[in-house]
Amino acid sequence: MFENMNVKKINEFINNVEIKDYVKYIDMLKNDKRKSVQKIALKLSKKLDDIKKEEERIEKLKIYEREGYNSGYKYIGGVDEAGRGPLAGPVVAAVVVLNEDTVIKGINDSKKLSEKKREELFEIIKKEAIDYGIGIVGNEEIDKFNILNATYMAMKKALNNLKNKPDYLLVDAEIIPNVGIPQNSIIQGDAKSISIAAASILAKVTRDKIMCEYDEIYPEYRFSKHKGYGTKEHYEAIEKYGITSIHRKSFLKSILNGD
Known part of the structure; x- marks a missing residue:
């Protein structure tokens, strides 16, 4: 198939190949006598490995969500906040509800992502989520009620901004008091749960935009x-x-x- 194509044409063809066909074309390219074509096979093989690693990573991020589904919960919200530590500005919380089979490539703890990547994922998460809510509590309330209580207030505001009430919450390192919803507090949850990671990105990007204003x-x-x-x-x-x-x-x- 590739014997009558030059390297440029092969690259153009491979760039438009669907992932499901990678293995087939890798085998063809590896058997080509040209070293430059064999390099394309190696490049495509590495790309496939990277895709599989990312799929495995995202599957691991769904462990806590799957535990919730297996326990009979259907509307699972991940909760996180941004802005506990700063000297100025609000604390912002977010809650995100995703479909069980949702895959968002590149999603991670917001602190591990570049600003550009967070902003890209911010739009994708809002589009892919079944539901999401954002809560903002300003510096005056932080001073009045202390930062921990202000954080809980922001989380409750985020929950109140959902279309529907979740039946189960995954929360980053906290238990939100007096919400009447079963919760699982996960230490470093933004790196272990896809829905908490999504919430961390919404909260972080929202707060950063406020600070830029x-x-x-x-x-x-x-x-x-x-x-x-x-x-x-x-x-x-x-x-x-x-x-x-x-x-x-x-x-x-x-x-x-x-x-």
């Missing part, structure tokens, strides 16, 4: 760069310009008290 209001603080976290640059801006209306006073007591 604040950057336009307070450009001297460069919120778009550090997203409100306690970087050297951020502390220097606070020392020079003081605190803003979005800073968490309870996180800056030593500065406010002049210590």
